[in-house]
Amino acid sequence: MSDIAREEDVGAFQEETAGMRVDEIRPLPRISVQAFCESEGLFRTIERCGQDRRMAKVNLRVTHGGIQAAVSMFETAPTPNLILLEVTAQPKDVMETLAPLADVCDPTTKVVLVGHFNDIALYRELVRNGISEYLVAPVSLADVLACIATIFVDPEAEPLGRSIAFVGAKGGVGSSTIAHNCAFGISDLFETETVLADLDLAFGTASIDFDRDPPQGIAEAVHSPDRLDEVFLDRLLARCSDNLSLLAAPSLLDRTYDFKSDSFAPLVEILRRNAPVSILDVPHGWSEWHRSVLGEADEIVVTAVPDLANLRNTKNLFDALAKLRPDDRPPHLVLNQVGVPKRPEIGPDDFCEPLGVQPVALVPFDSQLFGSAANSGRMIAEMSPKSTTSETFSQLAHILTGRIEAHRPRRGGLAGIMQRLARK
Structure with a gap:
C-alpha cells in the first residue's frame, strides 16, 4: 500500500x-x-x-x-x-x-x-x-x-448547551443590561430555548428588567444542590417569553450570601444539560466563585465603559482569564455607554490597543431609550426594534451563538448618534 x-x-x-x-x-x-x-x-x-x-x-x-x-x-x-x-x-x-x-x-x-x-x-x-x-x-x-x-462521551447523549457569562469590568457599566438584552435577542431571533440566570443574589435586576416577581429562583437552586434536577429547576424558572426563562435573584435582603468556589457548579452544569443557551449574569467582583464560574463558561463577555479605570480593570481581567483559560478564545469585549455628551472618553482604538482585541459591539449612550426600557420592564428590541442599538444587540446575539464571525464594529451609525448627542 x-x-x-x-x-x-x-x-x-x-x-x-x-x-x-x-x-x-x-x-x-x-x-x-x-x-x-x-x-x-x-x-x-x-x-x-x-x-x-x-x-x-x-x-x-x-x-x-x-x-x-x-x-x-x-x-x-x-x-x-x-x-x-x-x-x-x-x-x-x-x-x-x-x-x-x-x-x-x-x-x-x-x-x-x-x-x-x-x-x-x-x-x-x-x-x-x-x-x-x-x-x-x-x-x-x-x-x-x-x-x-x-x-x-456517549454519542447518543443529548448535546450540551453553551453557557455565556457576562461580567462588568467595573460596577455600573451596564453588564446586566447587555446580558438581559442578549438573552432576549437569542431567544427571540433564533427561537432557541434560553435561560437567564441572575447570579447577583443580593442586588440582581433581571426580575425588574423583565417585570417578573417569581416567589422562587436562583437562591433555592444554589442552597439546595442535592435537590437540583430537571424537575426542580423547572419549578424555579419564571417564563419571560415563549423561549426565554428567568432564574431570578431574590427581591429581599433577608440573608447574607457567602459562596464557596464551587457553589454555582451544579447549577451551571444542569443549565447546560437542559437549555441550548444559558446566560450567566455575573456581578462585578473577583472571588473564588467568580473565578470558578468564569473559568467554566463556554464564552465570556466583558462589558466596559471607555475610561481609564475600566481600561485598567479590563486589562487585568483579560490577563487573569488568559491564565485561567489558556486554551480558550479570549473574552468578547463590549464597549458600552459610548458617546456621553461632554464626557472625556478613551477612543475605541486606544482602549483596545493594550488588550489586543477589537470590541464585538459599541453600544451608544442613549439615556432615554435605556431608561424607558428599564422603567417599563421591556427590552430594547421591544421598545425600538429599528434603532441602531437594537441592531447592535442583534449582531451580538449572532456572534455569541456562532452564527456569524466577529468583525470590527461599523462606526458610521455610532458616529451619527454621537454627533446628534453632542448637539444637544
Missing part, C-alpha cells in the same frame, strides 16, 4: 480534529487517566490537557516513561479508566512490546497509544487487539481531548 494511503487512513482521526476548536469539545466525565510519556513534547501536551477546564472532573496523572514504567506501576496497583501510552518501538515490534501490559491491565481499561510511525498495518492490528485509538506524534491538545471524548 502506498504511503499516501497509509497517511490518509491512520491520520483520519487527527485530520478530523485538526480544524476543530478546543472549545467545541465537550467536558469529560469523572474518569481516571494515567499517561506515560517518553518524549518531553508529549509530556508537556498532557500536562496542558490537565489544566484545561474540560478536564476538571478527570483524575489525571502524567509519568515519564514508557511500557516498562506502566507495567511496573500496574503490577501492584489497579489500572485506571484510560491508559495513554507513548511507544517508540518500530511497527513490527509494537505488539510484542505491549504483551507485558496486557498481563496487568484490567479488562475494562481503555488504552490509547501515541506512536511515531504512520503505519496502516500496525493501526489495524492494534484495533483488532483492543487498542481504542492510535495517534501519530506529534499530537495537539485538541487531538488528546477529542480522542478521550470520543471514547468516554
Whole structure:
C-alpha cells in the first residue's frame, strides 16, 4: 500500500480534529487517566490537557516513561479508566512490546497509544487487539481531548448547551443590561430555548428588567444542590417569553450570601444539560466563585465603559482569564455607554490597543431609550426594534451563538448618534 494511503487512513482521526476548536469539545466525565510519556513534547501536551477546564472532573496523572514504567506501576496497583501510552518501538515490534501490559491491565481499561510511525498495518492490528485509538506524534491538545471524548462521551447523549457569562469590568457599566438584552435577542431571533440566570443574589435586576416577581429562583437552586434536577429547576424558572426563562435573584435582603468556589457548579452544569443557551449574569467582583464560574463558561463577555479605570480593570481581567483559560478564545469585549455628551472618553482604538482585541459591539449612550426600557420592564428590541442599538444587540446575539464571525464594529451609525448627542 502506498504511503499516501497509509497517511490518509491512520491520520483520519487527527485530520478530523485538526480544524476543530478546543472549545467545541465537550467536558469529560469523572474518569481516571494515567499517561506515560517518553518524549518531553508529549509530556508537556498532557500536562496542558490537565489544566484545561474540560478536564476538571478527570483524575489525571502524567509519568515519564514508557511500557516498562506502566507495567511496573500496574503490577501492584489497579489500572485506571484510560491508559495513554507513548511507544517508540518500530511497527513490527509494537505488539510484542505491549504483551507485558496486557498481563496487568484490567479488562475494562481503555488504552490509547501515541506512536511515531504512520503505519496502516500496525493501526489495524492494534484495533483488532483492543487498542481504542492510535495517534501519530506529534499530537495537539485538541487531538488528546477529542480522542478521550470520543471514547468516554456517549454519542447518543443529548448535546450540551453553551453557557455565556457576562461580567462588568467595573460596577455600573451596564453588564446586566447587555446580558438581559442578549438573552432576549437569542431567544427571540433564533427561537432557541434560553435561560437567564441572575447570579447577583443580593442586588440582581433581571426580575425588574423583565417585570417578573417569581416567589422562587436562583437562591433555592444554589442552597439546595442535592435537590437540583430537571424537575426542580423547572419549578424555579419564571417564563419571560415563549423561549426565554428567568432564574431570578431574590427581591429581599433577608440573608447574607457567602459562596464557596464551587457553589454555582451544579447549577451551571444542569443549565447546560437542559437549555441550548444559558446566560450567566455575573456581578462585578473577583472571588473564588467568580473565578470558578468564569473559568467554566463556554464564552465570556466583558462589558466596559471607555475610561481609564475600566481600561485598567479590563486589562487585568483579560490577563487573569488568559491564565485561567489558556486554551480558550479570549473574552468578547463590549464597549458600552459610548458617546456621553461632554464626557472625556478613551477612543475605541486606544482602549483596545493594550488588550489586543477589537470590541464585538459599541453600544451608544442613549439615556432615554435605556431608561424607558428599564422603567417599563421591556427590552430594547421591544421598545425600538429599528434603532441602531437594537441592531447592535442583534449582531451580538449572532456572534455569541456562532452564527456569524466577529468583525470590527461599523462606526458610521455610532458616529451619527454621537454627533446628534453632542448637539444637544
